[in-house]
Each structure stands twice: as structure tokens, then as C-alpha cells.
Amino acid sequence: MKYGLQMYSVRDVAQSDLLGTIEKVAALGYHYAEFAGFFGIPAADVKAKLDECGMEVSSTHTGWQELTDDVIDKTIEYHKTIGNSFIIIPGADLSDQQKLDDFIALVNKVQPVLAQAGIKLGYHNHAHEFKLNADGSHIYEQLKSRTNMELEIDTYWAYVGGQDPIAMMHELKDRVHIIHIKDGSADGHGTPLGMGTAPAAEVYKTACELGMQLIVESETCTPSGLEEARICMEFLKAQEK
Template sequence: MSNLLVGLQLYTVRDQTAQDFKGTVRRVAEMGYDGVEFAGYGNLAADELADLLKETGLQAFGTHVSLAAMESDLEREIEYCLAIGCPNLVVPHVQPDLLSGERLHTLTELLNTFGRRVRERGLTFAFHNHASEFAQEDGKYALDIMLENTDPANLKLELDSYWAAYAGVDPIAYLGKHTGRVALVHLKDMTPERTFTEVGDGTLDIAGIIKAAQAAGARWFLVENDAPTIPSLESARRSLENLRKF
């Protein structure tokens, strides 16, 4: 794992960042993570967050920004990313009712437009999947329709390994079919009961996912646990320690 850039999606420790954003980020750095992915900025101004990243030595791998926030003021979101040195602006979620019929076509056009604007500013625009994007539409996954109908330069994929597997899709095989479109990967693991667990403690082939993601061109790997059953910071630490064993 020495050549792997591993960050933490801070959604994992949201209970802690809600109490002490800066202190939690510092603790993540102390664990040995290379970077973080944001799910909100703790109400910090961009220069303040940039200073925190510089202090901790953490890289900003990416940030999750809602589609509604982008529709409201995409330029503001781009400027914030540029100010903190964050290379990847990611749509984290869309409502399932947008993933079929004419709404899917409209969403795809919007993502392509946003992606062009983001790319023109020197950043990468990506889409993060849940299980709903693997619903079938005209015999294809909705996610594949999105990828096929957007410029590869305008829209990359942040594959979430857990949600792909949850939808019955082999994340390794899926990564293999999308070489060149994968910018980031969420490393998440699954219990036999199909719930969340620490990376390396579950049933998914994490080493295989990493290998396939690297072959597909992914540069950034994010640990995430949507609902830790142990203290969230301990969950983040355990996942990183398990990854080091690989």
C-alpha cells in the first residue's frame, strides 16, 4: 500500500466534525491518512481550511457538493475548491426519480455542462454512485447511460465499492469496463448481512478492487463507513490499519 494515496471521506466521522471540525481533521492526520474528502467544510472560510490542510499535511482529495448547491452557484463551489487545492468536485447523490426516462437525459446534459465548466477551471468533475444508479433503463444501468452520454473529459466516476456490490454488481468487473473514466474510488466493506463494516473486516475483495481501480486509472482512494458500529474515529483508524496489512 506504500504507493497508494489513501484518504478518509469525512462523512465517516461526521459526529466528530460536528463537534470539533478542526480537531477531528487533526486526529485524522495523526492516524497517517494522506488526505481527506469533504462532505461539508465545517463552516470554515476557504483560506482557513487551506491553512488547516497545510498545518496537518493532508491533501484535499475531493469534495462532495450537492447538485442543488452546484445549480445554485457552481462558480462559488469551483472557487472554494481552487482556494483549498482540491482537484476533484464530486456529485455525491441524486434522487432516484432522476435516473429514468427524460429526467435521466436532462440530468446527463446537466452533468456534462457542469463538467465542462469545472474542467475549464482546471478541476475534475466526478459522480459518486449509490445502488440506485445500477437500476436498469432500456437494458442498461442508468450509470452507464450517464457515462456513455457525457464527454469522458467532463465527467469521471467515483466508484463506491460497497454500493456497487449492494446492487449486485461486481465492483472489480465494473472497474475493468471503465478504464479511463475512474478518478476516485470509495473503499468500503460489507458484512455477510450486507451492512457496513471497516475496510478489510468484511466480505469484499478489497485488494482486488484496489488493483482493478489502479488499472482503470484511479488515483485517489477514500476509506468510508456510512454507519460505524464502533466509535467513528476508531473505525477510521481500523480501516487504515487493515489497509496497511495488505
């Protein structure tokens, strides 16, 4: 099995040495990188380091602000240079119906532009998308019904949001090809895989059954992001047995 790491997991070192961190992530056994920022490093340098380490880009977390008319061409160029074909919006302020309408309009506008460049568009959930806004609007239901973008299920945040991540994976299997496998407590405190109460082992099994790519995210950097990434890799390897 080939696994990926959301590079936000190692932000404590990546923000000052992204290229060196790629090397260290590869040494832990990760094959894919899902980036969450590039810290000013030229795209060609990122691509060269990935090639040197035998890694590939699975996807990136890219804010919607990088998809507006004035910068989208630059965003596309960067992502094509590093070999990325999947841009995922990591979240947005969708706290009322107007904000939802504006965001959905942006998504439906930029998705075909990205598609022409060979790049898919997706959205990554946290927990709040499963709660009703104060005005009664429901974020995740509208993202599902009013767009056809892909959905990257963060299985831990879905769990915190009161959802059954296994049921979600089955329900949305035609719109999901990458998931975040992640662990923690039900109150939102993350842990490395195998140390929380989220159904990480069942998520692993279901992802394998459905052919979904597994991207590890461990957010606390305790004692360090790389140590958490190592623990998570041990968990993944144990599931293979």
C-alpha cells in the same frame, strides 16, 4: 502508499469540529481528505489546517445544487481556495427518465465551466444506479454513455448492487482515478474494512495495479468514526505486506 479518507466517515465529530477532526484523521496516517461538507468553516481556514497537518484534498462530495448558475462561482472559489481540483456529485434522485435527462443536461452544462477553472467533475454511485427504474430507464448505463465525466466507483455499493467491482475497475479504468474502498455485507450493512464480505482485499490489489487512488469510507460510526477509520488504516497497512 498514501491513502485518503472520505470525511463522511467521521461525520459524528466533523460536523461540530471539522478542523480538529482533520488533525485527528492526519494522526491516523491518512494523507488525503475527501470532504463531504464544510459546516460553515471558511475555505482559508480549511486550507490552513490541511497544510498544517501535511494533508491534501483528493476531492469533495458536492451536491448538484451547488453547481447551479446562481452558486457555481462561489463553489468554484471555495474549492480553488482549499486546493481541490475534483468535484464529485455524491448521488441524485434519478428515479425516472426525465430526472435522468435533467441531471445529464446539468452535468454536460457545468462540466466545461468547471474545466475552465481547472476542476474535474465526477459521479459517485450507490447501489440503486444498477437497477432498472420503474419506467425501464437504467441510470448507470446512461451516466456512462451520455456523459464523459469521471466515475468514482464506490466498490462496496457496486457489490451491493449486484456488480463485480473488480470488473468495473478494469472496464472503466480510463474514467476512474479515485475509488472508494469499503466493506460490509451484501444486504447493505456497512462494516470497517476486513470485517465484511465485499472483496476489499482484491479491490486494494486491483487499485494498486491500475494506479487508482484509494479513499476509505466507513459509514456506521460504530463505536465512532475515528475508531472505524483507525481499523480501516490497519487493514490497508496489512495489505502492503
